[in-house]
Amino acid sequence: MDRPSIKNEAQYEALRDEGYSKEKAARIANTKNAGKKGGKAKDYEDRTKEELYEQAKKIGIEGRSKMNKKELIFALRNN
Known part of the structure; x- marks a missing residue:
């Protein structure tokens, strides 16, 4: 490939x-x-769950709709 x-x-x-x-x-x-x-992005902990969800959606993290805020932060940091 x-x-x-x-x-x-x-x-x-x-x-x-x-x-x-x-x-x-x-x-x-x-x-x-x-x-x-980078710029001046807010820390993940300072963002709302909705903001984190949108970021996860933007980069294609699967299962994001079932994640809580802590899980979204973990997924974003480890993607």
Whole structure:
């Protein structure tokens, strides 16, 4: 099975060596300015369950509709 195109092959391989999944490593390596620190997002604990659910939906976490806030936070951090 062929792997999708990776924009930053070195970063992809480094992330895989650190234990990231193929999907997550590819997503990070294909993000523009992936090496720069992010913005000013609120901590997961400061977000509502609805906000967490929408984020989980956006990234495709399965079973999110049955999760409570704590489970959503765990799933988001470990996706």
